[in-house]
Amino acid sequence: MSASSTTETFFTISMPYCERMEIRRTVFTGGNGPRVAVTAGIHGDELEGLYVCHRLAAWLEQLQQTTPAALTGSVELYPAVNTLGLDTLTRGLPVFDTDLNRSFPGSSGGPLPERLAAALMEELSGASLVVDIHASNIYLREIPQVRISQEFEAELVPLARRMNLDMIWLHGAATVLETTIAHSLNSSGTPCLVVEMGVGMRITPEYCDQLTAGLLAVWKELGILAPETAIPETTHRPLVADDSNVHYLNAQTSGIFVPTASHWTDVRRGELLGTIVSPFSGDLLSEVRSPVDGVLFTLREYPLVYEGSLMARVMARKREGK
Ligand SMILES: [Zn+2]
Known part of the structure; x- marks a missing residue:
């Protein structure tokens, strides 16, 4: 054929x-x-x-x-x-x-x-x-x-x-x-x-x-x-990845999200991934920091966020063979 x-x-x-x-x-x-x-x-x-x-x-x-x-x-x-x-x-x-x-x-x-x-x-x-x-x-x-x-x-x-x-x-x-x-x-x-x-x-x-x-x-x-x-x-x-090594980061405040880390990079525990700032004042409202050493595999793209919005997901690395 x-x-x-x-x-x-x-x-x-x-x-x-x-x-x-x-x-x-x-x-x-x-x-x-x-x-x-x-x-x-x-x-x-x-x-x-x-x-x-x-x-x-x-x-x-x-x-x-x-x-x-x-x-x-x-x-x-x-x-x-x-x-x-x-x-x-x-x-x-x-x-x-x-x-x-x-x-x-x-x-x-x-x-x-x-x-x-x-x-x-x-x-x-x-x-x-x-x-x-x-x-x-x-x-x-x-x-x-x-x-x-x-x-x-x-x-x-x-x-x-x-x-x-x-x-x-x-x-x-x-x-x-x-x-x-x-x-x-x-x-x-x-x-x-x-x-x-x-x-x-x-x-x-x-x-x-x-x-x-x-x-x-x-x-x-x-x-x-x-x-x-x-x-x-x-x-x-x-x-x-599975439920045991994926960490969800949610916004602590509403505001405008300004990322400081690049998507799809290795991040360290405590590293600043971005800030949430006020559109009405010069105030920094909250920070988004990685809870673990891992890979930043999800990152907020749309800047307006609400308290509780998903900002990022970090995958902690597992050992090979698991
Ligand atoms: Zn779809």
Whole structure:
């Protein structure tokens, strides 16, 4: 079979004013090998994944022109799952005021968010790997990481380790949301990794290139790409975090946050990460200091803060092998 790609509609529904909403994907079809998928834009204020889909599409188009036989499986890219949200810069699904990623596994006879969720579940079921890309929100910047429910740790951590990312964050059962696309897919036997990186409403090209290289490496191991296919180098190895070594820093006062530390750097216990100052006076209202030696992996991006706002997260380093 020769390699080909098509952009096609996988979900359509009529809208109130005689329009139709059509949600599209691009499918790269090569040999009869396994199938993988990337989903992005399920939150309409998150754009990093859309750029990753572009980078993957560009790479696969180039491959089809030079060595079409190298695509031994197939790849599905779903860059804009929540199209209405992306069009209106809204995190949730507008009109329904629903977080689409709390609507899974959905129902084909339910309201729009549930129907869209059900359609996605049907399309993605049986894939060798689905990667759902998130981009934090407008408030916090994150290093490239995979978040995994401990329930699926055994199957997912080996895949996540090879994704060229910098952190694997294992979540205990109490903090896992069961209505997400990832939980629904993993529960029904389709492996799904959740990637979080960057910041909402922006793209961070170096993070996107890093993840693109990781996806190609994992796809090659899964047999989507022929063994001799030349792919970009992967150099990142993840640190592992869980509830025991992640520290949350919350604002002690409301005000304007002025960071003094750089995101994704090593910090020392007691080190000043930023200050919260008054917009009405020259007063320093409070300080944000690291409670431990570790890696500053989350940092407040949006400057207006309220008492209790999440300002930063620091991961204390664990010993190797744990
Ligand atoms: Zn998200």
